[in-house]
Each structure stands twice: as structure tokens, then as C-alpha cells.
Amino acid sequence: MLTHKQLRYFVDIVDAGSFSLAAERLFIAQSALSRQVKDMEQALQVPLLERGTRHLAVTPAGQSLYDDARRVLAALQQATVNARHAQRGIEGTVQLLHASSVPLTPALQAFLRSHLDRHPGVSVEVSQSSSEHQALDIAEGRADVGLARDPVLRRYPGMHYVPLYTEPLVVALPVGHALAQASKVALNDLRSEAFVATPHLDRGGLSHRVAQLCRAAGFEPRGARVRSRKWSQLALVQAGFGVAVVPASMGQLCPPGVATRPLAGEGSHTTVLALWREDASALVRQFAEALAPALHAPS
The missing domain is CATH 3.40.190.10 (Periplasmic binding protein-like II)
Structure with missing residues (x-):
């Protein structure tokens, strides 16, 4: 079984492109990093890195582990944030996406302010994403609500696509x-x-x-x-x-x-659409369903 520390070390090594640079960034000995990778390879019974090349090379197995490790570490980080929020009495965070052509207008800013005033246990994290990518991110659970421009060409089952204005x-x-x-x-x-x-x-x-x-x-x-x-x-x-x-x-x-x-x-x-999953949490549904009356006309 791989540990959180091993996954973090492995991602840092691949990102740095060398054991020596990763060791400098992590403030640990290069030999300790090398030992961790060897232990991982032994546990998995696959080679992860090719060490005989001039530049550090990642094997197919190593690339697969790197991609999965990044997702696992990101999920653990978010879990930590969620736990801290819960401890402070925050009910949850809504992950809101918007297309670059859907600016944060005064009307949208006013909605966010009023919604958060009415629901002090809620926070909102805003990110930018294209209209097409929003649908996929929300369908796969990486985001909660999207503000996209019509048309969204690829539509996913179990999703709401509601015209706002x-x-x-x-x-x-x-x-x-x-x-x-x-x-x-x-x-x-x-x-x-x-x-x-x-x-x-x-x-x-x-x-x-x-x-x-x-x-x-x-x-x-x-x-x-x-x-x-x-x-x-x-x-x-x-x-x-x-x-x-x-x-x-x-x-x-x-x-x-x-x-x-x-x-x-x-x-x-x-036309601007609001996107969210039909099986979204009550927190997300409450946010998404309040968007339409608040944004009936952009400012």
C-alpha cells in the first residue's frame, strides 16, 4: 500500500524533472527520495522512472501513477479544507464555473452577496471554464454550477440546462x-x-x-x-x-x-444557461435555483 508521503514525493520528482531538484525543493536528501521510489516500485512490481537517461523519464506505469496521484492529492487537500470549514461552522462550498464570455457582472456580484448574506454557512469558489468543458466537469462531479453560453453542443444525462437571460x-x-x-x-x-x-x-x-x-x-x-x-x-x-x-x-x-x-x-x-446536476446536493440546488430570478436581466 502506497502512502500519502510517497505519492507526494513521486509527484514532486516528476514535476521537478530530477531527483536532485526535487530534493532541494523538499529539503530532504536525494538518497531518501530515491529510496522512496524504489520502495514504491517494489510494492507495485512495476518500474516507475527510467534513471539511465540524461533527463528523468517516466514509464507508462509511472505516468499512470502520476496522473492518479495528482487527483488523489487534490482530493485529500480539498477534504482537509472541507473539514476545516465544517469545524468553523461553514455548511459547504459551491464550486461555480463561468465562461470567459459570461463576466462577473454587477447583477451576478449582487446575487452572490445577497445569497451569502442569507446563508452564512455557504462559501463560493469561482473558476473560469469554457461552456463545453463546464458540462463535463459538472457531470463528472468536479464542479457544481456553471454559467455557460448557449448552445452547449454535448449534453449529458442527469443535468439541468436552464436559460437565465x-x-x-x-x-x-x-x-x-x-x-x-x-x-x-x-x-x-x-x-x-x-x-x-x-x-x-x-x-x-x-x-x-x-x-x-x-x-x-x-x-x-x-x-x-x-x-x-x-x-x-x-x-x-x-x-x-x-x-x-x-x-x-x-x-x-x-x-x-x-x-x-x-x-x-x-x-x-x-443566451446564458445555468448548468447543474439533477442529483446535486440541497446546498447546490438552493444556489442554482436562486440564479434565474436574480439574473433575469444582466447589469
């Missing part, structure tokens, strides 16, 4: 761009423009929605030479690399040097 799309442009002076911008006006976040129909969320609109307008969007599907796309617009089609709530947070104009045409809107 719909908002208009806007075009983000450098302030010196000719279209920045227009009252509205049509998709056809962007036919020759470079998109700093190239829309794709094989991706879910905002990317899929914008790709649909461009195709309906009769063209395939052209990617800029520097691209990002994250929040940094607005910085790329600011730098003049191209344009972006984003939700109005995201457009309200543009940096200086970026202008936004409403996107004209039918269907120029996007």
Missing part, C-alpha cells in the same frame, strides 16, 4: 475604425474584417453562435493573425489586431481604446 450582441472595434462611427453594425459589414476570436461551428457557446450568424450572412469569418477566445480578445481589439463580436455585458467592460456598436440583424443575441 438573453442579451444582445455587440461588435467591439478599435476606436479609430470606420465602423466605430456607425449607429449599428451589420454582420455583412464584417465580411472583410479579421476576427480576434475566430468563430467555429464545432465549438459551443459564443463561438458557435457567432459562426452561425456569419454563415447566415453568407461568409466564413476570417481569423486575425493574433487570436484569443478568452477575455484577452478585447485587448487584441484594443491593439488593432481585429474586431470581435461579444455579448453586451462583456462589451460594457471594454478597455480604453475599444468602441462597441450594436450588432444589427435578426438573431443578434445570445
